[in-house]
Amino acid sequence: MAVDLEVVVVAVTKMTSQTEQAVAEHQLTHETSKASLTMLLASAGCALLAGLPNQAQASELDNWDFDAATLIYAESDSRVTAAEPVISATRNFDSETKLNLKLALDTLTGASPSGATPSDQAQTFARPSGRGDYDIKAGEQPLDDTFRDSRAAFSATWSAPINRDWAYSAGGYLSSEHDYRSLGVNGSISRYLNEKNTTITLGGSFSSDSIDPEGGLPIGLSAMAVPGSANFDQDFSNSRQGSSDDKTITDFLVGVTQVINRRTLMQFNYSISASDGYLTDPYKIVSVIDDSSGDNYGGNYQVNGQNLYIYEKRPDTRLKQALYWQTKYQRENSDIIDFSYRFMFDDWGINSHTLDLKYRWQLGDHYLEPQLRWYSQSAADFYQRYTTASDYQNVDEISADYRLGDMDTYTVGLRYGYRMAGGSELYARLALYQQQSSGSSGFGKLKEQALYPDTTATMLTVGYKF
């Protein structure tokens, strides 16, 4: 959601000969209403000069801040690789009024899991477009290698104060790829209280997305046409229901940012997000497994001598709610500890927890920031790694998309930054990501297949702020 609060680094104060404990108590009882040193500096300095300029009128370029970065993402086994250059440009009108423009382009290539299970037999799948097919060897993960996409996203956000106590932001968002388009608006309003030590923000966004998948929209739960069969064209067209569909996403957020003391800043958010419309992934399928006793127990269920796969189908509404808590603490040596926890739950039955810990280690003009992140998710009610011959006609909704299953992910990252003379900053971040899924291990022959392969990925970001 685009209205996440900007978290100001808490900056800070002084040394006294008092003990840590005394300092902490003192700050909590007497100084909670005081702004941090840098914030205070800025406000006190401005107030003293009562609006008199302190620098020459900046040239137009000096009013802009740029952040250009490229992210490279590579999954192991060369499954998916992505490159995403992003450029963000901010035009500062004064210290609180700004326009941010952001352009991101990403290119994804590689193969993604189709949802089907691996098998002791080779499998052949129709391509989503209906033109051609691809083969998966026995024992290998069914990956759809037609996965290739380019996306361009553009957003603009205007933020400005209304008066001393209120501020607002308004923005728009547009992203486009060959089969997907998203158009959104967002806005927020903030109220400062308690000498700006408390900020309450109400935000909302609305996006309208349309999906126009290759080969048209599959009918959920219908059988995938068998490549090479005599009536493929007829079957393929029977499995389609028009060419495009859409969905809307409405988000609301209420957040409180609180300066706890001059070293500590906390933020609490509650957000609710309602999606309505076509929420299914048109490229995902589900294997139907033979559960009748015999040689093929646990193998792919066959109809007319051909494996049966059905298209996934998800509910057409989703209501997500999330609670978020972040704490930033600046140590006396200026290092910053940033901890956050997010709990998300939705009416699909997914609960997730995210813990994120960053430590920014200041080394003069350089900094190092190690990061640890753990994410754990429980499966959606309709998630099934596969369905069975006796069940598949009774399901109303089903998806074998691993992103809806039980999973844990771990991220270990290290960011390095170098602040150069003149205020520009060069930074690089390397992160290693591992995803582990789990679930029922099947029966019969299916037991021998790896149904929940781990995914590991490497992410490298290099950026320059100027």
Add this chain to the structure above:
Amino acid sequence: MQQDNLHGFSESKRLLSIAKMNNPSGHPMPELSFLAADQSSAGFLLQFQAMASTCELLIDLPESHWALAEQLALQAVRETWRIEFKFSRYRTGNWHDKVHQKRGHWQNLDEESARLIAFADQAWQLSDGLFDITSGILRKVWRFDGSDRLPEPEQVATLLPHIGRQKIQWSLPEDDGVNSKPAQLYLPEGMELDFGGVGKEYAVDRVLGLSLSLLQKAQPDVACSLLVNFGGDIACSGPRANGEPWKVGIEAPDREGKEAALLSLTGGALATSGDSQRYLLKEGKRYSHLLNPKTGWPIENAVRSITVAAPTCSQGGLISSLALLQGAGAENLLKQTGLKYWLLSA
């Protein structure tokens, strides 16, 4: 008017004339010169005396702009002398004097005084009471002349009841659109306000600000860049007109006149707080001129001098003073601000 001076570059100099009413402290007349060491770094230099310092304004304009340079110079001098006189503790009939005549009564404050008091007040809060505009009274018993003459503890103790920002009361101006009420101050008998810690930096910012406002109105046909330097408290409008940084020397406190470091400044301000020559030395112990308003005695383990780079000179001065008052904790505070600083330890 054109003459060659001994250094070999062409220089022309004008003595500016300031009306007596604008020179209440009776300073010598300021000098405005055009210096042309070489083509690319030519510019005007204004020099005058105020606040016990040599004050300079460097104006990056070509020689054809004498009139504008003179306008800027006159404004700078008048403003500096105005601030100096208004807040001086040593004058009679000025603002400072009048405020102290009315001790023991509520009195109205003009906006500028209220802003300065508010600024000093924030420093007082941030420093846990170490930065206190009522502590100047301690000068009655402390004279930092390099000698070993420490005051008697009883002398210091008798002054303490008259020190403490919490003992004065004041209110911000109020204006709800219908009624307005000016800022007000209640200064108890026996207490004294001292703007020595903020006045010079404030004047530097005011001179730069007024000069920039004047330039915005005058819209000269060439780029103009400015640097204000009041005895080491410095603010500039940006890089020099030729795009180069300003080169500024900061002084080592124990080697007066010798530049300890040459800094490049392309924007913002530098302010220095330090005890330079002002200290007492007794039985091998050095007593810094920085006094703790709570005890009346010098801050222990004070560093010698701190220079801070900040957006404005007042902000730099505030941070360098706050840091200095932390004694051995100075560097820690400086690090936390994220500002560039230069520190000379004792």
